[in-house]
Amino acid sequence: MLYKYLVIVCLSTFPFISSLSGDFVFDDTEAIVNNKDVVSEAWTNAFYNDFWGNNIQSNLSHKSYRPLTILSYRINYILSGRNLIPLHFKITNLLCHMVCCILLFVVYQVILKKAGLHMNNSNTIDVGFLATTLFSVHPIHIEAVCGVVGRADILSAISFILSFIHYDKSIDNIRYTYLFLLTSIILAGIAMLFKENGITVLGYCVVYHIVVKYGYLKEKNIVLKKTHLMKSFSIKTLAKMIIISLASVFLLYSRWLIMGEMKPEFKPMENPAAFATNLFTKVVTLNYIYFLNFLLLVWPQWLCYDWSMGCVPLIKSVFDYRILFIFLIYLFAILHVKALVNPRNKAASKRLTILAVSLLVIPFLPAANILFPVGFVIAERILYLPSAGYCLLVAIGFSKLFCNPKTKLYKVGIAAYVLLIIIYSLRSWQRAFDWKTEYNLFISGLAVCPLNAKVHYNVAKVADARRNTTWALSEYKEAIRLYPEYYQALNNLGNLLKSQRQFNEAEFLLKKAIGIKEDFPAAWMNLGIVLAKMKRYNESQHAYKTALRYRRNYPNCLYNLGNLYLEMNKTTDAMESWLATVDLNPKHPFAWTNLIAMLDNTGQTENALQIIPRALAELPNTPSLMFVIANIYGKINEFSIAETYFKKAIDLFQNKVQPIHYANLGVLYHRWKKYDLAERMYKRALDINPKFKSAKKNLALLKK
Incomplete structure (x- = not known):
């Protein structure tokens, strides 16, 4: 018996190992990285919020109440030295899967014994062991194991x-x-x-x-x-x-x-079939989705991280060929019922079949859209537990077909089962690689769900992150073509066009996003930035304040509002906005930098010096902040301190260092009467940009 446990341990870990070195991907970002309950000092917060860190009683919450799972993430966070290290979280998932497989083997033995098929004869097929090995490597589990x-x-x-x-x-x-x-x-x-x-x-x-x-x-x-x-x-x-x-x-x-x-409030785009107004379309499409879930258990070739939007088009006609697959799955169910009522079949076999089917169906019922709609079309991790019933059914069928160990057919059956385990293991290994990074994951979705607007939206985001602007623009446009009311895609495309200085097009898209969802603070903020770039300051101010009305604690919007006030020469309002920004987000580097620079430029050097320690406590390694602080200390003739901060800023900027950084350090040395060092810094600035005027001018003065 010990060797069976060792086999289960190996099979339940090996196919998933390739994802361990990966990142937090997809929903992990919201549920873990951005979830304040994971890093909160208060352990009880998880019991008041949903899985994503929102108030569970809010009408904006998805009502996914899983506090003990959040606490397990918190334990990972603490054991990792209060760091969010993906490897530690993924190893924990893998260990949990291994434990689940071992416990399931025990449960299968219990069920087999009570059904009357438990055999101690060493020559008899161990149905429980076969079912457990299949469960251990099944590719449908990749999302549950590799996604934290x-x-x-x-x-x-x-x-x-x-x-x-x-x-x-x-x-x-x-x-x-x-x-x-x-x-x-x-x-x-x-x-x-x-x-x-x-x-x-x-x-x-x-x-x-x-x-x-x-x-x-x-x-x-x-x-x-x-x-x-x-x-x-x-x-x-x-x-x-x-x-x-x-x-x-x-x-x-x-x-x-x-x-x-x-009840949770879901959007039609998340689960179109559940929101279909036509009863025929709703019932038939949901039944087709049941078929797809079963198909993924039988042959998990077409796996995708997201099946929403247009991934599974609605069935609107009786002539849709997909209806044949619905008949197929019901024919399969009828044959099972016929076998159960057939008096020639053994009672023990009937009992075991009922228990296996129940283990497949009952855990799936909450996701079946029968009692209430759910927020997804297909979610592969939902099939983690139901697959235990499926694997038991497969093992039962195998034991019936190849029940006699003394025949050649038995050896063929064993070889076929081993081949199935190998195929599933290799498919799991391949799919686990997709779950290493968001780039791999999102690209893999294009092949399975090319009609899913969210897949194209996510591909656009990773393309943008890789600075492939042409690809990102193409994918955002495809997402909007597939789903014209996709306001997040409209916002992101507008934001991308803003960075390309295509302000008129950006304004059109952002206003369209707001027209679809008026209470969309990110779109209002981005619209404010675009209008500010177009020198339409009053309209920009209105957009920022509208964003803040819909999201009161919005540090990025306050920061941009401060920038707008600076453009409008409202320095006091600008400083107040930046102060509000750092109060909400103490680690906002640009707000600190602008605030300290503004205090210095308006003659409030003493106030700036008082704020500097607080800024450094929050951001001890931010180059732009170091550079501003260096300039302040240089102005008050604290040359040694200024030199330290200039050097630290240049080291932190690395390959992003600009001519002005060396030029200002040169000015410091110039005033400090360290002329050789000043000359060296001016020349470094000119090496980066030979036309940099202040460096050329100061170098000329130095040589007089």
Whole structure:
């Protein structure tokens, strides 16, 4: 048995290793890097906010309440020396997946035993082991394991499994039955605090109890007449069912209260099928999405990090060929039902099939858009736990086809199964590489979802980050073509055109974004910048103040408003805006730089000197700040201090050093009467820009 655990450990880690050296990608940025609850000193904040750090009772919240997952990130943060190190987070995810696989192997053995198929004969196929090896390497798990956000699904699955194990013990252990039952319910609540679908374990436990109870009756050859069936469900069994039902209602109602008694509000672009007004389109498209989810489990070739928007076009006609696939999946379901009612099939096999299908279906129900719409079309990490049922079904089918170890067919079957494990492992390894960086991830999405506007939007962002402006412009335009009301893409494209000094086009796009979503502070701020560049100062001021009305604590907007006031010669208002900026964001380098330079230029040198220590405490290695401070100390003849800051600024600027940096240091040496050093600095400035006037002029004065 030990070798089986070693095989599971190896298979559950090897295919995912290639992503460990990667970055935080996609949703990791919002859930971890930008989430104040991960780095907050208060451990309780996570219980008041959603998964993304927003107030859970706000109508802007997505209502994803996963405080225990956030606390696991916080523990990573603390153990990493209060640093957000992707490697540490990703290793934790991988270890959690390994633990989940080991626990699932235990659960499979429990299910097989209770179903009546548990065999101790060494020559018999170990269905549980086969299912676990398949689960360990399945490519559908890449998003959950390699994306740090997927930890919610893994931890919820672990808690689900532990809850089920304790419920099984409550069936067997007469003395401590209610203690195990209570523990199972508590673990179900914990699973729900890792991720919402954890609550489904209680539903699975009910199905399991009924199937197991029925199984015991069949094993004892009791005729299942109505009276016998009623007697078989003892008072204790009935009490358990009532307790489970009440516990489910209590947990769900508590969740509803935590959400502020409000459902999450999603946008049609996030899940078009759920918002379809035509009933035929809605029902048929959702059924086709179920088929796609099952297809990804069977053959996970087409994997994508985001399936929203136009990735899965709506089915609007009865002549759409995709309806055939819906019939196919229902035919598959009918054949399963037929096999279950067939008296020639063994009762143990029927029970096991029911439990496997239930493990596939029940954890998936919260994502099925049946009771309420969800904020996605397909999310691969949602299939982490349901895939446990699928893998068990595959292993059951294999054991039926190749049940006799003495035949050649058995050897062929084993070879085929090993080949499947190898194929899945290689596909997982390949897909894990995609999850190393956002660039790899976003580019991979183009091949799978070319009609998804969000995929093109994200590709445009990484292209812009790589300074490939032509590519970024093309992808933003394609995103807008696919979804004309994509206000984020309109804003980003306008911002990109602003940097290209195409102000008229930028203004048009930003105003269009605001027309679609009026309370869009980023677009208002960018519009303010564009209008300021066009010297339309009053309109620019209005745009900035509108942005601040929609987002009161908006440091970047306050900083740009300060720049506008400087252009308008309102120096006092400019300084007030920059002070407000650094109060909200003490690590805003340009606000500190402008504020200190303004104080110096307006003759308030003493005030500047008083602020400098605070600025340096927040930004000890910011070159622009060092340069401004050096100039101030140079003016008050603190030559030695000024020299230190000039040199530090030049070192920090590295390949971005400008002629003025050397020229100003040359002026310092000139006034300090260190003429050789002054000459050297002037010449360095001229090496960068031979036409730099102040350096040429001062060098000429030095030689007189």
